Amino acid sequence: MGIEGPMYTCPMCGEPLTIVYNKGYLKGRALEGFRGRGVWRYSPMLPFEGDVKPVSLNEGDTPLHRSLRLGGKLGLEELLLKNEGLNPTASFKDRGMTVAVTDAVRRKASRVICASTGNTAASVAAYAARAGLKSYVLVPSGIVARGKLAQAVAYGARIVKVRGSFDEALEIVMETVSRDGDIYLMNSVNPYRIEGQKTLAFEVWEQMGGRTPDWLVLPVGNAGNITAVWKGFKELTEVGLTQRTPHILGVQAEGASPLARAFEMGFDELVPVENPETYATAIRIGKPISWRRALAAARESGGSIISVSDDSILEAQKTLARMEGVFVEPASAASIAGLEKAMEDGLIGDEDSVVAVLTGHGLKDPDSAIRMGVEEVEAEPGPEALAMALGV
Numbered sequence: 001m002g003i004e005g006p007m008y009t010c011p012m013c014g015e016p017l018t019i020v021y022n023k024g025y026l027k028g029r030a031l032e033g034f035r036g037r038g039v040w041r042y043s044p045m046l047p048f049e050g051d052v053k054p055v056s057l058n059e060g061d062t063p064l065h066r067s068l069r070l071g072g073k074l075g076l077e078e079l080l081l082k083n084e085g086l087n088p089t090a091s092f093k094d095r096g097m098t099v100a101v102t103d104a105v106r107r108k109a110s111r112v113i114c115a116s117t118g119n120t121a122a123s124v125a126a127y128a129a130r131a132g133l134k135s136y137v138l139v140p141s142g143i144v145a146r147g148k149l150a151q152a153v154a155y156g157a158r159i160v161k162v163r164g165s166f167d168e169a170l171e172i173v174m175e176t177v178s179r180d181g182d183i184y185l186m187n188s189v190n191p192y193r194i195e196g197q198k199t200l201a202f203e204v205w206e207q208m209g210g211r212t213p214d215w216l217v218l219p220v221g222n223a224g225n226i227t228a229v230w231k232g233f234k235e236l237t238e239v240g241l242t243q244r245t246p247h248i249l250g251v252q253a254e255g256a257s258p259l260a261r262a263f264e265m266g267f268d269e270l271v272p273v274e275n276p277e278t279y280a281t282a283i284r285i286g287k288p289i290s291w292r293r294a295l296a297a298a299r300e301s302g303g304s305i306i307s308v309s310d311d312s313i314l315e316a317q318k319t320l321a322r323m324e325g326v327f328v329e330p331a332s333a334a335s336i337a338g339l340e341k342a343m344e345d346g347l348i349g350d351e352d353s354v355v356a357v358l359t360g361h362g363l364k365d366p367d368s369a370i371r372m373g374v375e376e377v378e379a380e381p382g383p384e385a386l387a388m389a390l391g392v
């Protein structure tokens, strides 16, 4: 027996499907108010009716830290850091996964699959375990950060290392799902992933006391998250909870920046990057599946998509950890490197309020931190030796 009715892409044009609500209906649901915590607090804005039993690990409700030093260094009046690394598997992916796995269970799926640069794999494996489903994850061989692989192993996923790029792994997964209707797809082509991830916008709006920032900055890889966050802000205006949407700034790594290029050139087509390269392995993607929706998010919001160098990403990772006490993985630090560049270029001004989304925890990729340069000294266990070692 196949899974009951999941569809991911349009049979006519091949684009990922989007869940669209009747405006009056959504407004009526939003007026019921938000109750509870995390992602499921926004149930009225999610595509489930009646009694649903969420497959949850308490995702969402992540802190929005007010920057104490970094904002000042950049000359910004208001910089807020949305710390998505504090989700259950330490990345923003959990927001989408709780909703998509809940849908998979509702459709009586028993197996789920994804292609991943690491964080999706960790999150899929955890939520599948929570729901008692089998998970299959395909990762590009040799680039996935150790912490993420360790998570997928621990949660019991069947891991296949593909000798190829993420883009190739995703193509295989899409083909597998189209041939075998019994396997449920967990990549962000799945519209339920987008629905869960859009709650980040709702949470930012509530945490800012019913305001929205002038700019929201986030790293972009396969472009599911920029799609989701923009959808969330648009829905907030549609139901009348806010009048203003932020400008969305997407940030890519220079070696994997097909969207930044398309945006800069004003293209309506994507020219894929055949061999994407960057230390920020989470966003090492050359052919983002949601490219059309990402360009639309940047254009409709009056934002942009830019690219930053690996050096500036690693510098931003260090600065964030040392000035704010927030340790993120390299892809997440792209938000800060991008913000810095956008300020230098005059795109973002001193008086703008900015939310930087920090998508994943630094412990996911411990090797990236070791590359910062280690200041370690060894000492005998005695007070004199210690004083010598510390130079005090």
Ligand SMILES: Cc1ncc(COP(=O)(O)O)c(C=O)c1O
Pocket (backbone or CB within 6 Å): 091, 117, 118, 119, 120, 188, 219, 220, 221, 222, 223, 224, 225, 226, 282, 283, 329, 331, 332, 359, 360
């Ligand atoms: C830490 C981190 N940041 C950013 C991204 C990019 O998100 P998206 O692929 O939705 O653009 C990813 C995707 O894997 C990620 O793991």
